[in-house]
Amino acid sequence: TQLLEQSPQFLSIQEGENLTVYCNSSSVFSSLQWYRQEPGEGPVLLVTVVTGGEVKKLKRLTFQFGDARKDSSLHITAAQPGDTGLYLCAGHNTDKLIFGTGTRLQVFP
Amino acid sequence: DAGITQSPRHKVTETGTPVTLRCHQTENHRYMYWYRQDPGHGLRLIHYSYGVKDTDKGEVSDGYSVSRSKTEDFLLTLESATSSQTSVYFCAISVRQGGMIEQYFGPGTRLTVT
Numbered sequence: 001t002q003l004l005e006q007s008p009q010f011l012s013i014q015e016g017e018n019l020t021v022y023c024n025s026s027s028v029f030s031s032l033q034w035y036r037q038e039p040g041e042g043p044v045l046l047v048t049v050v051t052g053g054e055v056k057k058l059k060r061l062t063f064q065f066g067d068a069r070k071d072s073s074l075h076i077t078a079a080q081p082g083d084t085g086l087y088l089c090a091g092h093n094t095d096k097l098i099f100g101t102g103t104r105l106q107v108f109p
Numbered sequence: 110d111a112g113i114t115q116s117p118r119h120k121v122t123e124t125g126t127p128v129t130l131r132c133h134q135t136e137n138h139r140y141m142y143w144y145r146q147d148p149g150h151g152l153r154l155i156h157y158s159y160g161v162k163d164t165d166k167g168e169v170s171d172g173y174s175v176s177r178s179k180t181e182d183f184l185l186t187l188e189s190a191t192s193s194q195t196s197v198y199f200c201a202i203s204v205r206q207g208g209m210i211e212q213y214f215g216p217g218t219r220l221t222v223t
Contacts, residue, residue, distance in 0.1 A: 042214025
């Protein structure tokens with residue numbers, strides 16, 4: 001069974017701080033995605049990374065795929081209250097996605 | 110917006126009763142998925158479908174069945190609901206973009222089994 005472990009599970013920070021969320025697995029994935037979910041809604045895709053070592057930036061969010069394509073990180077610079085939510089990584093496995101355990105981020109003004 | 114709706118949005122039912130959740134999509138996507146979401150577990154795949162009458166099991170399929178008689182509808186049935194099936198259920202479709210799959214989710218159904 002392929003598993004994706006995320007850390008930390010919970011994160012509470014002040015507005016303006018930086019943070020990093022990690023997504024780790026013992027399995028290799030052909031691609032990895034990050035989703036954000038707000039209360040009462042379904043997850044929304046943020047980014048897909050495909051190549052080992054790939055780095056993608058989305059405004060203040062930086063996503064990196066590990067060289068071995070087993071892990072990924074999400075770094076947020078100068079967090080804002082609007083970044084609050086549940087962040088989920090997901091590895092691509094044939095026709096399915098394997099989701100990580102999630103990181104719940106709370107950013108206080 | 111991938112045109113995905115789920116019904117009902119909330120349901121409370123008693124242990125032992127059958128429950129059916131409906132997922133409806135308007136854009137003729139081939140692949141559809143049912144997940145459950147519980148604290149500390151992220152999203153876990155229950156069943157998925159790759160076409161009309163073509164379905165397969167996910168990692169947590171025990172106690173659930175699915176049917177897809179039309180492209181636009183994917184039904185999830187709890188044969189005899191148990192308290193462990195209290196959860197938030199999400200339906201999703203997937204779109205292939207350059208060899209990768211991207212999933213789009215419905216708004217979810219909150220199910221409480223008492």
